[in-house]
Amino acid sequence: MSDRVLPQKNEEYGSKEYWDQRYNLESEEQSFDWFKSYADVADLLREIVPVKSSRILMLGCGNSTLSQDMYEDGFKNIVNTDYSRVLIEKMRHKHAYAPEMEWHEMDIRDLKFETDTFDVAIDKGTMDAMMTAKADVWDPPEEVVQNCNREVDEVLRVLKKGGVFIYLTFGQPHFRKRYLERPETTLEIRKIGEAFHYYLYIVRT
Ligand SMILES: C[S@@+](CC[C@H](N)C(=O)[O-])C[C@H]1O[C@@H](n2cnc3c(N)ncnc32)[C@H](O)[C@@H]1O
Numbered sequence: 001m002s003d004r005v006l007p008q009k010n011e012e013y014g015s016k017e018y019w020d021q022r023y024n025l026e027s028e029e030q031s032f033d034w035f036k037s038y039a040d041v042a043d044l045l046r047e048i049v050p051v052k053s054s055r056i057l058m059l060g061c062g063n064s065t066l067s068q069d070m071y072e073d074g075f076k077n078i079v080n081t082d083y084s085r086v087l088i089e090k091m092r093h094k095h096a097y098a099p100e101m102e103w104h105e106m107d108i109r110d111l112k113f114e115t116d117t118f119d120v121a122i123d124k125g126t127m128d129a130m131m132t133a134k135a136d137v138w139d140p141p142e143e144v145v146q147n148c149n150r151e152v153d154e155v156l157r158v159l160k161k162g163g164v165f166i167y168l169t170f171g172q173p174h175f176r177k178r179y180l181e182r183p184e185t186t187l188e189i190r191k192i193g194e195a196f197h198y199y200l201y202i203v204r205t
Pocket residue numbers: 019032033034035059060061062063064066081082083084087106107108109123124125126129130
């Protein structure tokens with residue numbers, strides 16, 4: 001990753017201005033995958049999402065190649081969202097060859113989709129970007145709690161009954177379960193990796 005795209009403070013990852021500025025850079029960073037690439041998790045995703053025609057919501061797609069790689073693996077029905085307009089325009093242009101994929105400038109805390117319309121929702125590192133406020137990680141600020149809960153509320157609203165929300169993060173269960181556990185859903189957690197661990201949170205509606 002080039003120094004030009006690194007923020008001066010970690011908190012900047014939580015601001016739309018940071019992401020707009022990062023994605024605006026000409027010719028730099030064609031793509032960047034946070035945490036893991038599709039190849040690293042493809043077997044797991046194919047197991048969790050056995051139906052290739054599933055309608056999949058990508059939350060905060062960034063310029064990751066995850067959607068493109070999934071598309072090439074047969075998951076054609078992917079609806080991508082990100083709140084950075086410049087990013088969404090670039091990604092729509094870049095993926096013009098893949099007409100089944102959609103690209104929407106949208107805040108994941110306020111999804112503009114109908115209730116019960118997706119089979120799958122995927123978040124790879126996006127909730128984490130909303131957790132970068134400078135604070136005690138054991139006692140996150142109310143704003144962080146609200147933002148994460150709003151995302152999960154919205155995801156559960158747009159998922160069909162029997163749907164699945166897949167969240168990939170480095171965040172350990174103690175810091176993430178509080179947003180993902182709901183009385184009406186089940187939560188499974190899988191640990192990935194050798195020396196440094198990542199976690200796959202699987203919420204089923
Ligand atoms: C850490 S990056 C992850 C990108 C991608 N998912 C990946 O795996 O590489 C976070 C992305 O989420 C977007 N984002 C952050 N907060 C968002 C929000 N509230 N609504 C929509 N997009 C958001 C940012 O613009 C950025 O593209």
